[in-house]
Amino acid sequence: MYRVVNPLLKHIIHRYSHDATSRKQCLQYLKALRTLQFSGYNTIFLGETDLSESLITGEKVSHEETLHWPRWTIVHAGNSQGWVPWRYRVFLRNELPLDQQEVFQEFCDFLSITYGKCAIVVRERRPSTAKTEESSQEVEITETQDTSVPCLLSLNCCPRTAEATGHQLLTVPFSYNYLHPMDAAWSSLKWFIINNRKEFSLASLERTYSYQCILFSDLIAKGIERVTPNKWKVIVSKTRRWENYYLDKFS
Numbered sequence: 001m002y003r004v005v006n007p008l009l010k011h012i013i014h015r016y017s018h019d020a021t022s023r024k025q026c027l028q029y030l031k032a033l034r035t036l037q038f039s040g041y042n043t044i045f046l047g048e049t050d051l052s053e054s055l056i057t058g059e060k061v062s063h064e065e066t067l068h069w070p071r072w073t074i075v076h077a078g079n080s081q082g083w084v085p086w087r088y089r090v091f092l093r094n095e096l097p098l099d100q101q102e103v104f105q106e107f108c109d110f111l112s113i114t115y116g117k118c119a120i121v122v123r124e125r126r127p128s129t130a131k132t133e134e135s136s137q138e139v140e141i142t143e144t145q146d147t148s149v150p151c152l153l154s155l156n157c158c159p160r161t162a163e164a165t166g167h168q169l170l171t172v173p174f175s176y177n178y179l180h181p182m183d184a185a186w187s188s189l190k191w192f193i194i195n196n197r198k199e200f201s202l203a204s205l206e207r208t209y210s211y212q213c214i215l216f217s218d219l220i221a222k223g224i225e226r227v228t229p230n231k232w233k234v235i236v237s238k239t240r241r242w243e244n245y246y247l248d249k250f251s
């Protein structure tokens with residue numbers, strides 16, 4: 001029996017005591033971030049989220065079927081004031097651009113013109129898991145990951161590209177992913193889709209077939225607009241309090 005996890009609740013804050021390694025990684029990240037901020041760098045949070053076709057259409061399907069359905073990936077960024085005025089990207093998961101580096105280069109160039117030097121913050125990838133042949137239980141795959149090379153699933157983020165345009169690239173450790181405020185913005189977007197997708201649907205009835213047309217671009221654009229500057233300030237304020245708490249606790 002499959003246990004379906006609500007896509008809005010995928011990232012859960014575990015209230016257990018983190019191990020020494022994860023605490024050290026968190027402290028290193030926060031100290032590096034504060035150092036850059038005190039040096040005049042603007043903090044930019046770059047993130048992505050997946051939207052399944054069932055989330056867009058509202059059709060109820062099994063978890064197994066959902067895995068084979070098309071998925072769209074949205075890449076966008078925000079700072080302490082709200083969304084950055086960069087043209088966000090929407091990719092079809094199986095048709096990602098061949099040269100993703102061009103998108104990140106364009107993003108870095110945009111930040112240089114608009115904000116000057118920036119600290120670009122991305123989230124660490126979720127540890128890879130696999131199912132054993134004798135059991136359906138998931139086990140973690142031990143992989144050597146270079147935390148100095150941040151990378152989104154759909155966009156390669158090269159530290160050298162960032163440095164060449166005057167920026168620095170930082171990674172939020174996976175155990176502390178709630179220190180990346182983009183997750184709250186994505187949740188707001190998905191709730192908007194769930195509650196308003198019918199308003200962006202057009203139905204066409206014919207003798208033999210019926211069609212449903214969803215104004216996908218308009219739906220996404222309106223959902224992003226709903227994350228207002230005031231909402232962003234609240235989200236970033238909560239993140240800032242967590243940062244100060246861990247800086248004090250782990251120092």
